[in-house]
Amino acid sequence: MPGTEDETETVLQTCHTLNETQQEKLLVLARQAIAYYLENERFMEVSSDDPGLKQKAGAFVTLRTRWEPGLPPDEAARLRGCMGHMEADEQLLKLVPVIAVKSALRDPRFPPVTAVELPKLLLEISVLSSFTPVTDVTEIELGVHGLVIQSGRKRGLLLPQVPGLFDWTLDEYLEAICRKAGMHPGAWRSSTLLKFTTQGFEEDE
Incomplete structure (x- = not known):
């Protein structure tokens, strides 16, 4: 399930919208970072004078199988890895090159991506907005808002696109975010619940 975050305290953030050139640059960097790590077993150095790319924000990188002729329908767009960092x-x-490598090689749900497999995968980047406290769950818009839940040392995050992947209702979404944090399904009622949006962009098929 997409949306695995690092275990750190939540930091509020504001991220300005990235233009198409900046989006493409991050997608290229993410793919290059994975390829470089597979070949050299270390993270590559990156630099840019673009102020948009230097802004601080949380982000996630998702890897999915690329559609190609002969691929079974249930294999197309299959999740292959998703990790990120929610702090600004x-x-x-x-950040993006590092979490791209982690998504490809360190997502505990999947075996590491290989150099042969990498060209068969599509990369998607989700840049997180600021986090806003949820005062009434009716504020939550499915497909628009991601959720963060926190209670003590337990915390979980789900990206906005996740409910649509499983055709969840709002109640199912709330139960799922609780399970993601290792809580009982109704724990959202007595926990800190935050909502956020993302600017998502992906490679072309």
Whole structure:
């Protein structure tokens, strides 16, 4: 399930919208970072003078199988890895290559991506907005809002696109975010619940 975050305290953030050129640059960097790590077993150095890429925001990188002739329908767009960092404490330029590598090689749900497999995968990047407290669950718009839940040391995050992947109702979404954090299904009623949006962009088929 997409949306695995690092275990750190929540930091509120504001991220300005990225233009198409900046989006393409991050997608290229993400793919290059994975390929470089597979070949050299270390993270590549990155730099840019673009202020948009230097802004600090949380982000996630999702890997899915690319459609190709002969591929069974249930294999197309299959999740292959998703990891990220929800805090606004790293420049996107520095953060995205690192979480791209982690999504490809360190997502505990999947075996590591290989160099042969990488061209068969599509990359998607989700840049997180600021987090807003949920005062009434009717505020939550399915397909628009991601959720963060936190209670003590337990915390979970789900990206906005997740409910649509499973055709969840709002109640099912709330139960799922609780399970993601290792809580009982109704724990959202007594926990800190935050909502956020993302600017999502992906590679072309």
